[in-house]
Amino acid sequence: EFLWQEGHTAHATHEEAWEMVVWAINAYEEVYRDYFAMAGYKGIKSDSERFAGAGCTVTFESLMPDGKALQSCTSHDLGQNFAKVFDIKFQDKDSSVKYVWQTSWGFSTRSIGGLVLAHGDDNGLRLPPRLAPYQVVIIPVGAIESVVNECKAISEMLASSGIRVHTDFADGETLGFKINKWELKGVPLRLEVGEREIINKAFTLTCRDTSQKISVPFTSLAKAVTAELADMQARMLKESEAFLVKNTRVVDSFNKFKEIMAGSRGFIKASWCENPVCEAKIKEETKATTRCRLLDEDEKAGKCVHCGKESRYQWVFGQSY
Ligand SMILES: [Zn+2]
16 A cells, blocks of 8 residues: 655646745655654756656655665646646636646655654664654553552643653563563653652653653653653754765765765765766766755856766765665
């Protein structure tokens, strides 16, 4: 099963359609950054990499830990290509009948694959708090009545603050097994509740992303959990941004280009002449393709990293899946 979201729109003018294309990619970028905590590059595809039916394709490209690029979502300016083939017309304000200008854009479960790859570690998943089905898991230590009651009280308190919480009362599993299980599932915060915690009226939160432990008194648990979830969300995006910056190299020699793509990979920013033949040769020699040219970046005249001819822009290259 393959789930996705997509949009299709028709417009009276090309300007209006382009505004829609940019609106969609900006919305997707926001979802990736603010929910998935994944940074990336938003840009325009080269002629050979864009969707065949589109006049222009805008993409959001993120970088996976193995140094490969993931085309995370796309937004297409379809021009009047489909309108002319399928005879899609409208009557304009001036009563004349015209072909519509169309867009299409999509975001699929590929994003979940990207999330698993980008944020996972040796202990399993790490889910950004805003996406995590459970934001906190409470693990009772011992099955005595006071512990069970305390777990229920904490769970209700957190839930009433809008926190997605789960208490693991499963029988026949050791504490260590439960800790590993919830680490593997990537739950952002873990709270162990035993007799000692009840007596001390203080609880320890363990952060999934950093393994850091924070001691919190019972009375400020909801506040501390809410604050820590927000911090973790911001921390994971920062980590992703730092990884992207560290693994994007500006290169002007093709030997250096080849060396990087044969080694740690990542993104390369380089001048390119926009000739598809040159692009194909780069791919043949390095397995890297143009991923995009940044949407908000101005022209920067230079010499093509491969053939040395005049180039108008710097392009982002990478090996894709
Ligand atoms: Zn070239």
